[in-house]
Amino acid sequence: MTTEAPATLAEKLWETHVVHRADGEPDLLYIDLHLTHEATSPQAFDGLRLTGRAVRRPELTLALEDHNVPTDSTVIEDPVSRLQIDTLRRNCETHGIELYQLGHRRQGIVHVVGPQLGLVQPGMAVVCGDSHTSTHGAFGALAFGIGTSDVEHVLATQCLAISRPRTMAVEFTGELPPGTGAKDLILALIAEIGANGGQGYVIEYRGAAVRALSMEARMTLCNMSIEAGARAGLVAPDETTFAYLKGRPHAPQGADWDAAVAHWRTLRTDDGAAFDRTVELDVSGLSPLVTWGTNPSQAVPLSGRVPAPASFTDPAERVAAERALQYMDLTPGTPLREVPIDVVFLGSCTNGRIEDLRVAAEVLRGRRVAGTTRLLVVPGSVQVREQAEQEGLDRVFLDAGAEWRLPGCSMCLGMNTDRLTGPQRSASTSNRNYEGRQGATARTHLVSPVVAAATAVAGRLSAPADLG
């Protein structure tokens, strides 16, 4: 018997999906699940039409309407948006692809719905024409975003020709302090390694702080791997993963379940396996983080101040900070807690799940949203919305003066009708604070759900502890 060399989880996942390997060629990988939506698929289906190709395995693709749908009505007024939605509907009809459209009881954001249905399982290879596909790595699945040409390639062949990534271990040591969560964890990592620190890597998140996270928190963590430039993020599956999956509509059942779990237990990095890079981060001193700039790596503790460009030693970072502060209209030295906020957005594939709504509702219970501030609560899916209503969370939000909206990407990306207007400033639980992300001249501060809720009450960036 030969013993195989120790391997990382990422390497194991990769190897099990290789259909073909040859020198000088990228590996041909098999894709177990392809998620798709209206915004990045029309041109891919067009390509199939032009070449007369069929979809190889329609039952391995699930389509959703999320990016370009309104969240205050199920009627799409804008003709350009409607055409995009109608195009997806027609394409799914033509090719026999399951579609959960606006108004369907399973509609929602791709990265919220897939896991919720048990469609994403450990060991799978998952792709979507969307960079936040990294979310699904939370299950110990190899999951990454692709462009529209690759969407067409997957539709036609159920495969992707792609070169092997490098591997990175991120070890979170220590225990997360109360009041902090996965959002703070990932913002801290990105601030540490930079917006390109993960480029070319699959990151495996490890350590006691990760093991202690719920599945939803792990999804938040993996979701923003792309904000560090990583190809994908991963958490090895464990009892938390299995408990989450058990009984979900698409999870294996009976003897299949036992066989699956036995396989899933092997999906871990072997002792002695080598990563191309290892980063260690002690989380025991972590406090809630907030971004001050225009890329997610520009984050500091909420208790801190807007940094001065001169404080950056790297000249490029200094120039970037100057530009960011100008765009954000912030003065160095200003305490972040003094920054007034016009709109709070609670939602997105980063923080639009039931646990996010629960912790935010806890902060809002018995309180009122500030008169100068608007709070939008946008559940990530119909299922999340229904669950929240069963728990009475909608009442808490409405009583506080928040808007309780329908599922979708909403204000995360400035594509549908939910956008900031003019120079409005938001505190947002989403994942990108780029210039113009939430509206042409919008200013975005990324925060966790509890900070979002407290900020809505105070009308300025705040943590729950600040509310007294």
Add this chain to the structure above:
Amino acid sequence: MEPLITHTGQAVALRRDDIDTDQIVPAEYCKRVVKSGYADALFARWRQEPDFVLNRPAHAGATVLLAGRNFGIGSSREHAVWALKDGGFVAVVASGFGDIFRRNAMNNGLIPVDQPVEVVQELMAEAERDPSFTLTVDLQQLRLVVGGRSWPFEAEQRARELLLQGLDTIELTMRRGELIEAYERRRPSWLPTVPVGSGSEHATGGAR
């Protein structure tokens, strides 16, 4: 696609780091269902600043974009690549690229040329001094050439060959049909599927 072997063209310097695909094409332009006609979307927000470098007539004919570090990060939107192509660009020279952007670019015949910061800085200075500054991107030799000097760059081998020959990557994968079928026979039976109707009222209740 037309084969792409070498390109010589005028360069323009966009002195910014971390240019994300939301800047290259804002989301509202991604509502369209077509693959071309995105010239108006290219850097749409920055174009509103009168002195934005791409607004200057001297750079109107530029086909090689020189940018800072970490170009094309963020959203997977291939619209960013389509817009650069519609804007007349054939190559982007930068220090590092977002992984998805790099793939998208090669899939569309836009060449991402990764160079050290010092090289890009030097080329930017040239392009700013002389708007007619021209360079050559040689995909055959994998070299960036300016006058008598040249720098090597890397490109994923298969993607490069496909571009050189103007071949269709899907066609190439389809030739592996038997291997794909063999793989499909090995897949565990418990893996999920989503046939049409699996999410309907009747088909739920845990059954697969």
